[in-house]
Amino acid sequence: MINERLIPGGMVGHRSDQTAGGRIVTVAGQIRNDPDYVLRLEELRVRQDDVSRALDLEDGSASINAKLGTVEATWDVERGVDRVAFQAAFYETS
Secondary structure, eight states: OEEEEOOTTOSSOEEEEOOOOOOEEEEEEEEESOTTHHHHHHHHHTTOSSOOEEEOOSSSSOOEEEEEEEEEEEOOTTTOTTEEEEEEEEEEEO
16 A cells, blocks of 8 residues: 655655555664774664665575664663664564
8 A cells, every 4th residue: 555645835745655564573783893883873774764675684584575663772881882782673564
């Protein structure tokens, strides 16, 4: 199902697809000893664009189509500011 919404004052409306709900896959990890850790987080953030992409979990299962949801990143002085813990939620689409 395609959902289209009018943008006030815009020439083109906003379109998004609404697909059947599937699994929510949470990926958690750490970025360690990378001086460009802020760029790695930005690479994740720009993929939060409501576009379904292939996601390979690299566990021997088949790839799934998923949209990137929330990305949470935390770092503290105890672990070191160059060790960023992150968690990303992927929403499976059909």
